Amino acid sequence: MTDTTTTAPAHGVTISEAAADKVHRLLVQEGRDDLRLRVAVQPGGCSGLIYQLYFDERVLDGDAVVEFPAADGATVEVVVDRMSVPYLDDSKIDFEDSIEKQGFTIDNPNAQGSCACGDSFS
Template sequence: MGITITEAAAQRVQNFLTNRGKGIGIRLGVRTSGCSGMAYEMEFVDEIHDDDQVFEDRGVKVIIDEKSLVYLDGTEVDYAREGLNEGFKFNNPNASGECGCGESFTV
């Protein structure tokens, strides 16, 4: 299935990378945390590791390690503004539930 990214998220990532002055994409991952058990992680990537999977969508490279791919395969990364709040959202078909703030999920 892979990882996809919406046009809004792609534009935001490209703006961040341009302002940062370096980077080849973003890394998605998961860690044990939050009230639902797992939390999303996102960071800029300057180099790709041997065990990384690379997906490219809308001109943005999304890098993910094999362990996280099990939990994130099929996820769409979006960027939205709701009132005064704005940020990246993860539409994850593997999540069976998430906490009220959307910061953590369970599978």
């Protein structure tokens, strides 16, 4: 069962206002209102596990879905599959847009180590 109205993230992942606004802007740019941000952990990378962030129109059995406020009164949905929830508990997704870096970041307190690229963790 999914609960898209809960205020406490069922999947333990939170998303900053900047990240929610960027997700919303990307969806508006694509002209899609049927997509949600899927966050997953997959085997791979230098340290054993990699993050996957992508837009998905599906909600699968066992997915945890939480809505977050975005710009202009809109909301964005963040989906985490059942297998990824324990790896992402208490993680925060942010979006940086500076001269040094542009892109989404994940601050994951469960990661015991990561590689230099920052895309892989253990």
